[in-house]
Amino acid sequence: MKRNPNCVCKICGTAVYRRPNQILVGNVYCSRQCTGVDQRVSKACKICGENYIGNKATCSRACANRARAGINYTKENKFNNAYRGAILKEKIALLRGGCCEKCKQNNYAILQIHHKIERYKGGTDDAKNLELLCPNCHASHHLGVSLFNPKKSATVVAQRK
Numbered sequence: 274m275k276r277n278p279n280c281v282c283k284i285c286g287t288a289v290y291r292r293p294n295q296i297l298v299g300n301v302y303c304s305r306q307c308t309g310v311d312q313r314v315s316k317a318c319k320i321c322g323e324n325y326i327g328n329k330a331t332c333s334r335a336c337a338n339r340a341r342a343g344i345n346y347t348k349e350n351k352f353n354n355a356y357r358g359a360i361l362k363e364k365i366a367l368l369r370g371g372c373c374e375k376c377k378q379n380n381y382a383i384l385q386i387h388h389k390i391e392r393y394k395g396g397t398d399d400a401k402n403l404e405l406l407c408p409n410c411h412a413s414h415h416l417g418v419s420l421f422n423p424k425k426s427a428t429v430v431a432q433r434k
Contacts, residue, residue: 284310361386361398365405373407385411 278288280296282303289303302308315324318332320339325332331340365386372379387404390396406414 282307357398358386361403362405365400365403368400369405372405373410374404375410376407378407378410380407383408387411387414 276290280301284307287303320336331337384405387406388396
């Protein structure tokens with residue numbers, strides 16, 4: 274049985290039937306589309322001032338590009354780990370000559386920063402806590418001295434034959 278309309282949609286004005294308690298709540302809508310239209314929040318674009326609907330900071334890609342203009346992308350970002358390591362390496366290389374501090378390997382491209390006291394143990398990025406090491410020296414520091422024993426290896430090979 275079709276009910277007689279007892280109210281109108283707030284958005285499009287279509288006559289609809291709703292239960293009395295739904296009418297008392299307030300806004301009456303004929304469909305989900307009309308409900309969505311009423312609940313949209315319109316914002317003004319911070320660049321051009323045009324009203325738009327959405328959760329972005331600007332109304333369009335063009336305004337977003339204009340908002341980004343003037344940002345300097347340099348190695349001064351302390352919180353970006355990719356830049357932080359490069360900056361530390363440059364500083365220590367300038368202070369200490371740009372070669373491995375243990376074996377004097379002078380290939381700057383392969384040198385790595387080593388924290389004498391690890392950062393997770395409370396070490397800092399101060400120059401006195403840093404060393405420039407080649408990958409071999411850095412690995413031997415963290416992994417220890419080689420455990421290879423040529424005499425023992427020879428006996429194992431001989432036993433397998």
